[in-house]
Amino acid sequence: xxxxxxxxxxxxxxxxxxxxxxxxxxxxxxxxxxxxxxxxxxxxxxxxxxxxxxxxxxxxxxxxxxxxxxxxxxxxxxxxxxxxxxxxxxxxxxxxxxxxxxxxxxxxxxxxxxxxxxxxxxxxxxxxxxxxxxxxxxxxxxxxxxxxxxxxxxxxxxxxxxxxxxxxxxxxxxxxxxxxxxxxxxxxxxxxxxxxxxxxxxxxxxxxxxxxxxxxxxxxxxxxxxxxxxxxxxxxxxxxxxxxxxxxxxxxxxxxxxxxxxxxxxxxxxxxxxxxxxxxxxxxxxxxxxxxxxxxxxxx
Numbered sequence: 001x002x003x004x005x006x007x008x009x010x011x012x013x014x015x016x017x018x019x020x021x022x023x024x025x026x027x028x029x030x031x032x033x034x035x036x037x038x039x040x041x042x043x044x045x046x047x048x049x050x051x052x053x054x055x056x057x058x059x060x061x062x063x064x065x066x067x068x069x070x071x072x073x074x075x076x077x078x079x080x081x082x083x084x085x086x087x088x089x090x091x092x093x094x095x096x097x098x099x100x101x102x103x104x105x106x107x108x109x110x111x112x113x114x115x116x117x118x119x120x121x122x123x124x125x126x127x128x129x130x131x132x133x134x135x136x137x138x139x140x141x142x143x144x145x146x147x148x149x150x151x152x153x154x155x156x157x158x159x160x161x162x163x164x165x166x167x168x169x170x171x172x173x174x175x176x177x178x179x180x181x182x183x184x185x186x187x188x189x190x191x192x193x194x195x196x197x198x199x200x201x202x203x204x205x206x207x208x209x210x211x212x213x214x215x216x217x218x219x220x221x222x223x224x225x226x227x228x229x230x231x232x233x234x235x236x237x238x239x240x241x242x243x244x245x246x247x248x249x250x251x252x253x254x255x256x257x258x259x260x261x262x263x264x265x266x267x268x269x270x271x272x273x274x275x276x277x278x279x280x281x282x283x284x285x286x287x288x289x290x291x292x293x294x295x296x297x298x299x300x
Contacts, residue, residue, distance in 0.1 A: 049077035049136040055126050056140035062179050064230040071111040071140045073126035081128045084109040089123040116144045146175040147231020148182040154224050154237035159214045166214045166239050171206040172226025180228050187223040245269035
């Protein structure tokens, strides 16, 4: 015969090495003058279970919040694997063996976790067995990352005169430093702010936008946009031109009343805020005269 299969002394058959195609019925026959007898042997070949596609490559799985994660568990061997079991390590006594209620096992025995949440974080284990009770297991560590957040929002900026500089400041922080920084940029009308006289200083996720020669075309709403691979966040502020207050609601220039009656004098103004209100009598501030009950009001 030669090769893998050899007959030794006519009485012993040696197969080395065995392979899956050797599985079947092997029969030995012994013959003499009186006749013959046979003995059949069923050779069953089993292959160790092994992963074709394990749950992870040995690294943590980082995903953005609200996305879907799929952990494969593709195993081969002989006999064919017939039982898959998924659970979360350390949570066997909990409902669903620690798996999220929305998780499910698909046709390929992969674990699917849709709409992932931060409380889904943990180690997920796949245990596979066959009819010989051979088993193999693999695991994957899930880390769900929240999107970055704006921790210092820009404040509205009033320009006194065109030509002076204006500044907006914004700080973004990632929710997990280990997965990368938060990239910050300023946008106006959805477009990144660039151009002559415009500079952006970035330090420790803080972005400072400076327009050295502010003109009317620079006025408007600005967006501070922070982003990384796991989401984005925005905050908004306005650059406006400061105009002096204009009184739009005022009493008549002259009012006549009797000495025993009451009178109310009202003054409302519009313009760049904050607006400070103060009353005077014969040129002197009412706040300096204790005969009057008055207060200075600031409208922001």
